[in-house]
Amino acid sequence: MNIPDFRVEPAHFRADHDDLLIIFNVNKKPNDAPDSAADIIxxxxxxxxxxxxxxxxxxxxxxxxxxxxxxxxxxxxxxxQGVELALLTALIDKAAKSGLTEIKAQAVESHKALFEGLNFRAVTQNEPGIYSLSMTQAPVSQPSSRPNPKPAPESIEPVKMESLMAIMEASIQLISSARRQICIISKDLEWPLYAQSAVIEALKSFAIDNRNSLVMILIQDPNALNGRSHPLIDLAQRLPSSIQLRTPTEMEDLGYPSAFLLSDQRGYLFRLNNDQAKGDWSPCLPSRTKQLAELFERLWQRARPCSEFRALNL
Structure with a gap:
């Protein structure tokens, strides 16, 4: 049976804690006790x-x-189905980006051909199954399903958006282009946009892939989310150092009618009315982005942390 429809993405020891435990315990025999998180993660x-x-x-x-x-x-x-190859290739790519000069692995019998096909070589005959790969011999990584954004020119004229799909696609492009900071203001993290898996995955990849990255989110009405699970809130609880939530305290700020998303690559997405799927965006328009960033900074400084969503660390 061929099952080609899968993707490989970065994982975080907190954000993907439960799923990692499931996978790394998958080869346990029925009568064996599963390894604990401390043994695996x-x-x-x-x-x-x-x-x-x-x-x-x-x-x-x-x-x-x-x-x-x-x-x-x-x-x-x-x-x-190609999953092992995709995972191993992704790990090699991560090793190269981390500056490692060599990686080692203990290959089970079923994986030996896989490792050898990626230029891993047996260390010594005295250590059967131990393989080594010099990063100078590492294969070129497979193309990512999430392509690297092209460098933005100095200025791009804004484009009007008239549908939720257009807003979602623009949001993902802005998130994918960001390097250190993303700013979001939303009334209640509207479910049709910020609870969608494509947006959540883009934000998670940004937070994990970029060192010292920060997503700053202003939620005007956090009470609207009480008692309801929200994927973005869950992600923020699992990545508290990378995703911060605040809510306004001033009446003027609470009544701000618009919503927007900003990228540190001078891109923005703006909706005049938070409740409507209409607006404009540009991947790079410094003058407009600077104006919105200054507004966001004022709102952020007057806001308080969203204690409503505080969770215990895993």
Whole structure:
């Protein structure tokens, strides 16, 4: 059976905690006790995870800070579908970007051909199954399903948006282009936009892939979310150092009618009315972005942390 519809994305030891545990325990025998989180999840490691088109985890890989591939696991029905190769290639790419000069792995028998096909070589005959890869011999990584954004020119004229789909596509493009900071103001993190998996995945990738990145979100009516699970709130609780939530305290700020999203690459998306799927955006329009960034900074400084959504660390 061929099941090609999957993707590989960066994983975080908190944000993807439960899914990583499921995958890394998948090869346990029925009578074996599953390993605990302390035995499996290492906050210092780099993780990647494969998901199907229903966002369910189907495989995962781990690269330790010492440059060793400790985990490479795929659920049985996804074996021989290319998931192992995609995970391993992603880990090699992560190692190269981290500045490692060599990575090692202990390959099980079924993975030996896979490792050898990616230029891994056996270390010594005295250490069967131990393979090493010099990063100077690393293969070119496979194209990502999330292409790197092209460098933005100095200024791009704004484009009108008349539909929710257009707003979502523009939002994802702005998030994907950002490097250090994203600013969002929304009345109640409207579900048709900020609860959609494509937007959530873009924000998670931004937070994990970019060191010292920060998503700053102003929610004008957090009480509208009480008692209702929201994927973006859940992500913020799992990545509290990368995603911060505040709510206005001044009546003028609470009544601000518009919504917008800003990228530190001088791009913006603006909707005059938070309740309407109409607005304009540009991937790079410095004058307009600066104006909105100054407004956001004033609102942010007057706002308070959203204690309504505070969660215990895992």
């Amino acid at each position: 290492n906050p210092l490691s780099i993780y990647v995870i494969a998901r199907d088109n229903q966002h369910q985890p189907v495989g995962a890989g781990e690269l330790t800070s010492a440059g060793t591939i400790e985990g490479l696991a795929v659920i049985p029905k996804w074996h021989n």
